[in-house]
Structure formats: C-alpha cells, structure tokens
Amino acid sequence: MSTALTQQEALRYIRAKIDQLLGVMGTLPLRPEELDDATLLEIDPIGIIADSFHQVIAHLNETNHRLSLATGEIRTILDTLGAAVVVLDSNDRVEDCNRIAIEWFFGGAARETIIGQAANDVCACADAIADIRQIADRSSHNANLHGRDVQIVASKIFDENGRQAKTVMLFTDITVQKETERSLRLYSKIFRQVGEGILITDAETRIVEVNAAVSDILGYSREELIGAMPSSLKSGLHDQSFFAELWRQLNTHGRWRGEIFDRTRDGRVIPLLQTISAVRDGDGRISHYIAVMADISTIKERQARLDFLAHHDVLTELPNRLLFGDRLDHAIDRVRRDGDALALLFIDLDRFKNINDTLGHHVGDQLLIQASKRLKGLVRRADTVARLGGDEFVVLMENGASRDAADSLASKIIAAFKQPFLVGGNDVHIGCSIGIAIHPADGTDAITLLANADAAMYRAKDVGRDSR
Numbered sequence: 001m002s003t004a005l006t007q008q009e010a011l012r013y014i015r016a017k018i019d020q021l022l023g024v025m026g027t028l029p030l031r032p033e034e035l036d037d038a039t040l041l042e043i044d045p046i047g048i049i050a051d052s053f054h055q056v057i058a059h060l061n062e063t064n065h066r067l068s069l070a071t072g073e074i075r076t077i078l079d080t081l082g083a084a085v086v087v088l089d090s091n092d093r094v095e096d097c098n099r100i101a102i103e104w105f106f107g108g109a110a111r112e113t114i115i116g117q118a119a120n121d122v123c124a125c126a127d128a129i130a131d132i133r134q135i136a137d138r139s140s141h142n143a144n145l146h147g148r149d150v151q152i153v154a155s156k157i158f159d160e161n162g163r164q165a166k167t168v169m170l171f172t173d174i175t176v177q178k179e180t181e182r183s184l185r186l187y188s189k190i191f192r193q194v195g196e197g198i199l200i201t202d203a204e205t206r207i208v209e210v211n212a213a214v215s216d217i218l219g220y221s222r223e224e225l226i227g228a229m230p231s232s233l234k235s236g237l238h239d240q241s242f243f244a245e246l247w248r249q250l251n252t253h254g255r256w257r258g259e260i261f262d263r264t265r266d267g268r269v270i271p272l273l274q275t276i277s278a279v280r281d282g283d284g285r286i287s288h289y290i291a292v293m294a295d296i297s298t299i300k301e302r303q304a305r306l307d308f309l310a311h312h313d314v315l316t317e318l319p320n321r322l323l324f325g326d327r328l329d330h331a332i333d334r335v336r337r338d339g340d341a342l343a344l345l346f347i348d349l350d351r352f353k354n355i356n357d358t359l360g361h362h363v364g365d366q367l368l369i370q371a372s373k374r375l376k377g378l379v380r381r382a383d384t385v386a387r388l389g390g391d392e393f394v395v396l397m398e399n400g401a402s403r404d405a406a407d408s409l410a411s412k413i414i415a416a417f418k419q420p421f422l423v424g425g426n427d428v429h430i431g432c433s434i435g436i437a438i439h440p441a442d443g444t445d446a447i448t449l450l451a452n453a454d455a456a457m458y459r460a461k462d463v464g465r466d467s468r
C-alpha cells in the first residue's frame, strides 16, 4: 500500500479487511453492507474482532485442557484395566499399549521405547499378534501366549477411505478360568467314573444329581432318581431311632458314616456303606447333602462266610468244636440258673477207617456228610449236633434232657446208623458207638462232661460197638 493513500482509500481498505475478518469471525452486530464510514469509526469493529479472537483463543485453551484431561483419564483407565490393550497402526507399528500389555508382551520396557516401533521388533508375541490382526472381527478367541491363557478380542478401525487404519486388541487373562474349567472337567470325570455311588440332594433332601455308580448299585436310572427323596429307597430294616441318630450326627458334626440297608429297584435289600456330608454355602446355610455309597453285599457275604467257617466244619457244615464249646458253656450257665438237666451224646462211627481204606477218602467224606444229616434229622431243633473232628460227633440235648431221654435218643441213633448209607450208588454199612454224660450227675463243666461222654463212648466200643 502506498503512503500517498487518501483517507477514503484507507477507510475502504480497512473496511474491506474488516469485512473479510467479519466474514470469518461473524461477531459484528451489523451486516458488512450496513457498515458505512461513520458507523465504522463509531462501533470500533477492530476492538470487537480483537475480543472475538480473545474468546476463540480462550475457548481453544479450554478445549485443549479438557482434551488433555480426557486423554489422561483414558490412559489411567487403560492402565488400571486388568486386561492388556495393544493398538497397531496399518503398518503393524505399536500405536498404543497399556501397562499390562507392556508387562505381558513388551518385557516391561518404557512406553516411549515401544510406541511407534514395529510390533515385530519389540513384542514377545509378535507372530500371534499378527495372526490376531488378520482376524480382528470382534469375536473372541482363546490362545496361550507365553504360558498365559488369554481371551483375545480384536477390532479394526477404518480411515475415511475405508482402509484398515488401526487394530485394537484386548487380551484378558483367563488362566484362572481355564484352570477352573480343567478342574471342573476333572471333577466331572471323577464323578462319572468313580466306583462309589455319589448321590447329591438339595437342602430339602430332594435328589439333584447322581452318578452312574448309583444307578448300577440301586438299579434306578438317573432320570428316575432326580427329584425323588432318598427315603423312597428305605428297606424298612431300620427303625426311627436309627435315622434320628443319623440326622443328629449330620447336624452336629456335618457328617455321618455307617451301614444302611436300602431297597433296589428290583426289590432286593442291599447293605451300603455310606458317608453322608452336609455342604454349607457362603452364609453357613446347608445347601446340599452328599452321600457316597459302596455296595458291601459281597464283603458282607464274604464276612459271613468267614464267620461261618470259623465256627463250622467245612465238610458237614455242622458247628465245630469252637462253636459247640460256646453253646455248651451257655447251656451249662442256663441249666445252672434254671436247675434243668442237659445231656451230651458222644458219637463215634465204628470202623470208619475201613471205609476210607477200602472205598476211598472221597466215599468216607460223603459218608460223614450223610451221617451228619441223619443225625440232624433225629434230634430236636433246640438240640445241637456238632462234629468235633474225624468221625466224632456230639449231640447237646437241652430242653427236657434226662438220662432216659438221652438213652432213647442214643437207641434211635444206633438204629438209624445200622441202616446202610447210599454213597456213590453203593450201600455202605457202618455203625456207631455212643457215650452219654448228664449234667449235673456226670459233671458240671464242659470239659468234665465231654471227657465223661468220651470215656463212656470208649466203654461202649469195648462192649462190642453199635452200643452205648
């Protein structure tokens, strides 16, 4: 602009510039065409524009301040997040990452040394990250990165031309979850495969779950049992007091262990060894009961068999010397109290050895079995027939025993044993000799009574067998 401008020219020039500025700022209360020279000088448009500039700059400063606060806030949120966040640009350079990401994937390096670097150069799992970048469809994927189980969700951010500009990846540590899943899978396998039955009820004792072993033991399917009450399995063999004690222990100690007889679907009554435990929730209230059960029928049968064998003769299954001694002692106690008599008949087969020697041991065995049956058929139910060993038997007469009754029984036995025994299709002839001892006349204790009966038997043999 030349210094020789007229005032008019200067005013025009100034107004043109003011118009231009007003067009930008839009702060003057008048439209540019209303701005004549006098008004121009009067309303001080430059002052107004200067104010406007001042306001714009103040607004900008305020916006910058808020932006910086928001950025700080986002950074704090990201760094507080329990998951790792990595943002890659379109060239796989790290654009951003949070504190956990630095710790997990960038070896704890300073953020400034990571940002802007190629992920390949600074990230411990660059390959995995590159793969994830390809997917980036917001769906979640599980991976194991450096021994850590993580769930990954990746999203793409596009630029205004629709090109993938950034990839945002979120990694959540699911190691504990995975561990829990693994444990649950293991527990579930144990639950399904364990040999013991496991039956779970709710607090109201309604069955909520059973394993396959329960179905094997009780014969009911899982579907039949769910919703039912365990009381429907009752055998009827236990009285009220049994269950009252069970519940008392369960409520006091949280556990009961013992044997219960339950009824199976096909009506059998089986012994179960059970441990019932009360399960409490976080508030200490009982939420479930768990019963672990084992069918002990076989063990019981074996026990009963062993018990039987301990007290009986294997060949004839008659009471053996041990059980007989016990019964004799009890019988002596009783007759001492009641003043009754009891009689012992000591029976020995005559020339039994000949049978073994001529017909064989097997025939001898069969003969002993038949002899024991014949003896049992001759005595009363209350009397005891025992095999003391070899070809020696003994009969304990209890109710109504007397010398006459014992003599009469001995005669019957001798007569019966004169009848041949049919063994292996052959008639086998044998006799027996019997010695009698009466309590209290011939002794008041078991040893004396047995010795006297034995001696009487030998005297009978001496007289010529088939006698007493």
Ligand SMILES: Nc1nc2c(ncn2[C@@H]2O[C@H](COP(=O)(O)OP(=O)(O)OP(=O)(O)O)[C@@H](O)[C@H]2O)c(=O)[nH]1
Pocket: 315, 348, 349, 350, 351, 352, 353, 354, 356, 360, 361, 362, 363, 364, 365, 368, 389, 390, 391, 461
């Ligand atoms: N088959 C068989 N024989 C047995 C068994 N236990 C013992 N014996 C035999 O039974 C025979 C018993 O013989 P003794 O009672 O001594 O004599 P006996 O031939 O009966 O003659 P007396 O008693 O004098 O009339 C012996 O030969 C034993 O070996 C057994 O369980 N089975």
